[in-house]
Amino acid sequence: PSGSPPTVRLVVLGAAAVGKSALILRFLHDRFEHKYTRTVEELHVLEYETPSSGKMRVEILDTSGSYSFPAMRELCIRHSDAFGLVYAVDDPGSFEEVRRLRDEILELRGGKGAPITVVGNKADLTVAEGRELLAGEVMATVEGGWDANFVEASARTGGNTVGVFRALLQQVNLPHRLS
Ligand code: GDP
Numbered sequence: 001p002s003g004s005p006p007t008v009r010l011v012v013l014g015a016a017a018v019g020k021s022a023l024i025l026r027f028l029h030d031r032f033e034h035k036y037t038r039t040v041e042e043l044h045v046l047e048y049e050t051p052s053s054g055k056m057r058v059e060i061l062d063t064s065g066s067y068s069f070p071a072m073r074e075l076c077i078r079h080s081d082a083f084g085l086v087y088a089v090d091d092p093g094s095f096e097e098v099r100r101l102r103d104e105i106l107e108l109r110g111g112k113g114a115p116i117t118v119v120g121n122k123a124d125l126t127v128a129e130g131r132e133l134l135a136g137e138v139m140a141t142v143e144g145g146w147d148a149n150f151v152e153a154s155a156r157t158g159g160n161t162v163g164v165f166r167a168l169l170q171q172v173n174l175p176h177r178l179s
Pocket residue numbers: 014015016017018019020021022023033034035036037038039064065121122123124125153154155156157
């Protein structure tokens with residue numbers, strides 16, 4: 001119906017404990033909780049407006065912990081409009097998981113294309129505090145080699161969490177979805 005805003009489906013994927021839920025919580029409510037809560041699957045729905053694309057209904061799927069449901073993951077990969085692949089800057093293994101997820105997404109989507117934003121979370125951590133992945137190096141791989149978006153953010157400080165979702169929404173081709 002022409003009266004209702006278009007729906008945009010975002011999915012947030014990544015290894016356990018990289019801060020997927022924390023990023024979403026920060027974006028939605030500007031809060032951060034230290035307690036680690038295992039999420040099985042949570043869908044957040046909100047209305048969002050940008051000057052360029054107007055009002056839209058945004059669905060954000062938090063997949064934290066859902067690796068035990070591969071069929072569900074496959075379904076959401078097929079039906080999403082943009083993908084946030086999150087790693088933590090102190091966890092090189094979580095970046096390897098981002099690589100695997102990207103491969104899986106590209107394979108499942110076939111020719112449909114996959115708008116991917118890679119998110120380096122926990123950007124508040126310094127090298128002394130455990131940071132192992134440097135933004136410049138990851139950016140070269142992601143923006144140069146993969147042709148995907150790259151952002152760093154910190155759910156803890158709130159730094160650039162809006163930028164994460166702005167990058168995701170920028171990749172969605174709204175007019176295409178309306179047709
Ligand atoms: P998820 O499993 O990917 O959803 O991860 P959570 O959102 O549950 O976060 C996992 C852990 O990382 C929690 O203990 C959070 O407090 C911590 N965490 C999340 N975001 C950040 C961040 O930006 N900086 C730091 N230093 N810790 C974070």
